[in-house]
Amino acid sequence: MSIPLISALDYIPHPLVVVTAGDPENPKRRGGMAAAWVSRVSWSPPLVMVSIAPERFTLELIREFKEFAINVVSEDLERAVMDVFGTLSGRDTDKFARAGVGAVSAKKIKAPVIREAAVVIECKVLKEVEAGDHIMVVGEVIEAYRSGVEGPLLLWHRGSVTKLK
């Protein structure tokens, strides 16, 4: 049975993370967005990619600072991810304050990271690849750590949030 091409892509399960960038000290120049189109791409060096629509404020910050962090979050942050980081624009909202989460400094890059994230992966931008209507930002992983927050992680599958136990 044939299915529409775009609907078929919904069957590929994705992580659901928050990609953050900017200056943690400056509420007007820090931000983050919910992202599902995120993947590892190389073992050595360890590379990841996030595919970002050109109009995202987070992409503007990534281009300015040349760094970003992937915040892997647990179910405690589901509402923050969906209602704030995945919906509002960082151009006119400090999403960290709005979501009631901490914006703390990353360890090796100048990006805010979410204090309540379960795992943080810090990246330096290696390259951008224009791909259709999105920009694939490829980053080299240079630091990673766990916060101690436990709980099922968020996944995005067939248009809704699901949990990874």
Ligand SMILES: Cc1cc2nc3c(=O)[nH]c(=O)nc-3n(C[C@H](O)[C@H](O)[C@H](O)COP(=O)(O)O)c2cc1C
């Ligand atoms: C579940 C979910 C997944 C998303 N995944 C992506 C993604 O992979 N790439 C992207 O460009 N936008 C994605 N978005 C949309 C952005 O998170 C959203 O447009 C956000 O408000 C952008 O904020 P910004 O303009 O402050 O960067 C996703 C949104 C949701 C709710």
